[in-house]
Amino acid sequence: MSARKPTISDVASAAGVSKGLVSFALNDKPGVAVDTRDRILAVAKDLGWRPSLSARSLSTRTSFALGLVIRRAAEVIGADPFFPSFIAGIESVLSEEGRALVLSVVPDQEAELSTYRTLAADKRVDGVFLTDLRQDDKRFALIEELDLPAVALGHPASSVCFPFVELDDTSGIQAAVEHLVSLGHTRIGHVAGDPAMIHGGRRRESFADAMTNAGLDSSLVIETNFSVSQGADATRRLLDGPHPPTAIVFANDPMAIAGLGVAHQRGLRVPADLSITGFDGTDISAYVFPALTTITSDPVEWGRVAARTLLDQIATGAAPTVALPPAQLLIRDSTAPPPPPAAEVAHR
């Protein structure tokens, strides 16, 4: 029971071998006799030896950590339940691998970029996750410049030199629009996300495509930054327009819930007077009234797959891109046929 933590030298002398051999045994390198290896490992276990992370880091230039940089405005960060679940998924694979997750939350692009630079310069992480991809994403060039292994969430707008894990959300949006059209809606609005963000832009395009396919006007769209306050505001503007929609497709659940609030405040019944769909399938969406028809994905699984892909990319330098099962439309109680024209007018 020495006070000091045992080192590789302690193990080596206790096992009667050199430090080098202990290292080889530990790392499963070839060239160690089986019984020698077993003896070394037994002694190591006996002594309670754990190789020093910083010593390994120094000689291998590896940090055994992965980095996640989240760039979100303070206003948006709290409302989005994506990240906690996504991180739980990452953790579930990292913990088995003895790796850690280094997390940064930054307010703007400048801080984001400099955070990646610092992470790379300090070799604080062996690779990074790229979330919230943007249309013209400055990170791509930076990642290449820094020669930092990376994995992106979603399909990058340009061709990139790293793998990504994508989840098709277009079919979910299309299913939502088709669902509303089949219920008889013809004036459907969309409260879109941030157009500078790939998934914000793509959901909007999917909406427009689906509307066009149905032969309907696809111009009832208002862009937001994904925040609840802008979601509420967009809903108001849509309802105040000359031809208010009878259904609104929201780009995320928090905005849809805010939209529900606006509708109720105006005395509109959902879904009798106004149908609403969300996006994410958050827990709370099942418990608001009426329960939200939404489009579900699996952020925990996304985290798991992204972590495995990044680890693979670090190890091999050429991990394959993977496509997750597409987001699914989950029909609950916030969608119904539109009101008959007369009843409709009565509400304005």
Next chain:
Amino acid sequence: MSARKPTISDVASAAGVSKGLVSFALNDKPGVAVDTRDRILAVAKDLGWRPSLSARSLSTRTSFALGLVIRRAAEVIGADPFFPSFIAGIESVLSEEGRALVLSVVPDQEAELSTYRTLAADKRVDGVFLTDLRQDDKRFALIEELDLPAVALGHPASSVCFPFVELDDTSGIQAAVEHLVSLGHTRIGHVAGDPAMIHGGRRRESFADAMTNAGLDSSLVIETNFSVSQGADATRRLLDGPHPPTAIVFANDPMAIAGLGVAHQRGLRVPADLSITGFDGTDISAYVFPALTTITSDPVEWGRVAARTLLDQIATGAAPTVALPPAQLLIRDSTAPPPPPAAEVAHR
């Protein structure tokens, strides 16, 4: 423009001094002539030298990182907007200090404890944040055993050897009860959080105390795990009881929003038939209908202060405990006088 990153030796030889002196200059140690120091620093900057983190870690036994372990069931993790904001607060101080945050999300106590052990054994972090304090918290003994610097969020149930940052939430709960009592409510229920968690238990006690002070029955309490599903369930049970409350105080906003959903589903008007209060002051609470009367705290500030305190604790070993401004009652539209007895009966 060499391909290799410059090291301390490069700086030393370029400046014509020894490595040791460069180290002293870098770390502001005494015993370096001012002009020598300036020259060294100028050369270092010129060469773009950044001291290697892993080399420094190895010789100083410091990781320049702080650890946050979040133990939450998958079901609860997404709905609680506390952590993203709290983490943003931590980040705002760590980024200036060149330190990183290592985050772990674990499902249960066993994983939680072993995560702290691993973090300490690997010297992965220099100190840890302790959140979601429990009544009988196994982490306290572990922290002492591991000799790991720590800071707790909230007031520990037992006396501990590390500082904590507390935020009084009792006065907020009391203010909520007093507000409801002053509106004329006499049957007030409480959807409590997890009683094993300090803040869950304390909010519940504050509720009971406030009710007793008002001379009212304080037994209308249902415990939950803070999840929206249990929040909805508890609301139903309260409303199905023999003497249903005319107001419900919820231990967090997500559950209050679920409670709002249950009330609407039953055709109860809020606040005319039922008053509801939340806790947290989340963004979305302002946008549901009716806007939620809630109790607000400042998780970002909490993160900032906790980070500074932990850094102080690491540096001095004796950082003072700090008390944040108490949570404030924010009156919005979900609270009003109770319905007259007759009207009430009509709703059952």
Next chain:
DNA sequence: CTGAAAGCGCTTACAG
């Protein structure tokens, strides 16, 4: 005020 050297605890060619 400054230099030369040992040490932190691993890994990895290089010999044998």
Next chain:
DNA sequence: CTGAAAGCGCTTACAG
């Protein structure tokens, strides 16, 4: 299959 040694890039007594 195994050992002895150098090296990763810092920090820190120890001399002078």
